[in-house]
Amino acid sequence: MSATQREIDREIAEQLEAYEKRLAGGAPAADHPARDYPPYRSSALRHPKQPLVAVTGDPETVELSGPVFGPTDVTDIDNDLTRQHAGEPLGERMTVTGRLLDRDGRPVRGQLVEIWQANSAGRYAHHRDQHPAPLDPNFTGFGRTITDDDGRYSFTTIRPGPYPWRNHTNAWRPAHIHFSVFGNAFTQRLVTQMYFPNDPLFPYDPILQSVTDPSARQRLVARYDHDLSEPEFSLKYRWDIVLDGPSATWIEEGR
């Protein structure tokens, strides 16, 4: 039987309490979610129970290199999700821009950034999305770009709507944009989600709350930047992405 929101809220609180206890006991702050996060029901059978095996300190590790992307992987308008069809999509036009950085604050250049998202009504253009909200014939909802020499990316899109899902009764995802990002090393690979400031659904969502550290969780929320919003055109959000990485990253000369 499906849990109630109250039951999920209690489980989320228990997870937070256990995390705070670990911190108090001297454990380091956790940037990433635990793969085993019971309030997110789908994680139950899909996380390893054996500890991961550490592979560190070896400069020949294959994963310290990674695939190469370039100008043939994108066209100029692949980062504008409002221009993929004959007409304009419905919704609130927005731009999200930011920099892709490594742990030392260096720009990650020339790497592939891909996004996908629901339309303004909260429906994905995906055959398995059963949410009875309208599809928008002028919106598919995916885009890609390559970071520039400052590590910068930018997407123009429409703000996605929140949508229901079946984790528990009355489960709703806060509005979010899915991001897939490559670093210079395969070990820096990241798939994540960007959220919007002040969404009232935050406390109820086990996927966002799976990042139990409050400051880490805050890093998934974009910042609204009024000064950069374009008058009469679009609202602007800023969101920098900082990639995990091995202590030593294999970097091609000249990068």
Place this chain on the structure above:
Amino acid sequence: MSRPELTPSQTVGPFFGYALPFPDGGTMAPAGHPDTVTVHGYVLDGAGAPIPDALVELWQADPAGEFPRVGGSMRRNPVDGGYLGRNGVDFTGFGRIATDAKGRWVARTLLPGARPGHAPHISVCVFARGLLHHLFTRVYFPENTEANAADPLLSSLDAARRGTLVATAEQDRTYRFDIRLQGERETVFLDFG
């Protein structure tokens, strides 16, 4: 300057299928290459059930053991189906495959060469709904008996778990490699620190 704080991972969710997979994303070997091998398997959950919404990414050295520096994804021209991302001739070492409705993935690639001090292997990154943070593993090949025995990772593992990283040879240059996220014969997953 203070170090920037890193961005947490989130699940890929169930709806990446129209955005991330490339057509023929598992066809890594250049068309018609005589050394092409097939590597395939299932992604399975803790109950042994196949996972139909997983994404498997592969990264490997070329047959000479060099990292391909040729750019290019498997991006295709939506109108004529031709290659856009890569040129269809050079080996890029990168594959991306969504599991099918039966939880199966298939790659056609070239066998990787060895890096100094390592047995040849393909690096694998797994994403799925329900997985809040991706998982890394590796495919090693059974015929490299001596190199596998000397490989720093393989040789550090319990004999009981080592086998989960070694593909099984099948007929016709085909290898089977199942990825078990949990449970009996759970695949060894890696942490790069």
